Amino acid sequence: MPNSGFSLAENGERGGGRVSISRLTLTDFRNYAGLRLDxxxxxxxxTGANGAGKTNLLEAVSYLTPGRGLRAAQLDSVIRLGAGAFAVAAGVDRRAGGPDVGAIDIGTGFRRGDSGRVVRVNHEPAPSVSVLGEIVRALWLTPAMDGLFTGPASDRRRFLDRLVLTLDPGHASRVADFEKAMRQRNRLLEDFRGNDRWLGSVEHAMAELGVAVSTARAGAVRRLTEALRQRAGGVFPDPEIAIEGAFETGAGDQRPSLEVEEAYREELGLGRARDAAAGRTLSGPHRSDLSVIHRGRGVPAALASTGEQKGLLIALILAHARLVADASGGVAPLLLLxxxxxxxxxxxxxxxxxxxxALGAQAWMTGTDRALFTDIAADAQCLEVADGRLSPV
Structure with a gap:
């Protein structure tokens, strides 16, 4: 039994739809030996001092979705010191602009030595972690993302893929399968021990998955672009986004998917010697980048000020949250900020x-200064975090 549970539930309902956590239970997660929060x-x-465990709570909630959580940490590192496993469980309520449309119990955990997380839905084993994407959709911003626009392209791809995942829960599996196939090809090319038929089979899978990944990204960017235009002119700077890369340039917008797949398969076949020499696959959606421009100033986000970059990120997240709500019957995603x-x-x-x-989202927000949240305190559940313990404010 968790050892520090209490309830803030008041059965209050705001207008609009949302997915919300009604109960969160942690066992041996980071600095929490046990916690139940209603x-x-x-x-x-x-709110609370640095190191009190605020971000750990957000990270725990992020494990209720597919992927590696908001810190992208190794699962071993998440287990509390001295323990052998961690578990995160939650009661999830879904509401779509009216009566509740369902309450679901979900849980996930990891034991040292296992190959990955296990997931349960309504106390029954789930076939894969990807099932969580159908139940909880979440977006997050962390201080580590402040350097998103000036960091490597891989960080922006992961950011984009997280956005796509909230619209298309199957996207994470396709990305993982593409990367697995690409690693197989790289190993085969390393010493040319694979025959043409074997390489061809792997490249066939890469082409199908690569085009599916690219198509999902492009569709999400088109929809997010429209959402950004609809909310333009607010207090946050307006971002202009696009996907850049040789793969997208070669794919084009009008060519049928089968034609693009065939072209990519041919490119992979012709590029075997080049890729073997490089030790990696040099073409594909794994090398694409997300371009973000400060529309008002007409400059890349990387050249904007630190404050402008933060504003651009917030504008992207808010517009995408609205898009997710519109695309899922009015159910706003969780926001972890x-x-x-x-x-x-x-x-x-x-x-x-x-x-x-206005969105009606259950946003989880952290900070060291309680005064910064004065404007929302009357409409929120305020908790003080100290040494892994929570108390209501």
Whole structure:
């Protein structure tokens, strides 16, 4: 039994739809030996000193979705020191602009030595972690993402793929399968021990998966672009986004998928010697990049100020959250916003909170200064975190 449970649930309901956590239970997760937290659908504000465990709670919630969580940590490192496994469980309520459309119990965990996470849905084993994507859709921003626009392209691809995943729960599996096939090809090319038929089979799978990944990304970017245009002109800078890369340029917008797959298979076949010499596959959607431009100034996001970059990220997340809600019958995704208010001025902080409340999302927000959340405190569940223990404010 978790050892520090209490309830803030008030059975209050706001308008609009959402997915929300009604109960969160942690066992041997980071600095939490045991915790049970009962909540209502309102936003959650977590305040406390650095190192108290605020981000750990957001990370735990992020494990209720497919993937490696908001820190992308190795599963072994998430287990509390001295323990052999961790578990995260939750009661998830889904509401679509009216009565509740379902309450679901989900849980996930990992034991040292296992190959991956296990998942249970309504106390029954689930076939894969990807099942979680059909139940909980979540978006997050962390301080580590402040360098997204100036960092490597791989960081922006992962950011884009997280956005795609909230619209298309199968996307994570396709990306993982493509990367697995690509690693197989790289191993075969390493010493040319694979025959042409074997390589051809792997390249056939890469082509199918690569085009599917690229198509999903392109579709999400088109829809997000429209969502950004609809919300343009607010207090946050307006981003303009696009996918860049030789693969996208070669694929084009009008060519049939089968034609693009065949062209990529041919490219992979002709590039075997080149890729063997390089020790890696040099063409494909794994080398694409997400381009973000500050529309108002007409400059790449990488050249914008630190504050403008933060504003561009927030604008992207808010627009995408609205898009996800519209695409899923009015069910707003969870928002996990770590240290979100620290570097915003009063106007932008108030605008962020107003957007969250208008969306109806259960946003989990952290900060060291409780005063930064004054504008949303009356509409939120406020908790003080200290040494892995929570108390209501």
């Amino acid at each position: 909540l209502d659908p309102r936003p959650v504000v977590l 770590d240290e979100i208010a620290a570097h915003l001025d009063d106007m932008r902080r108030s605008a962020l909170f107003a957007e969250i409340l």
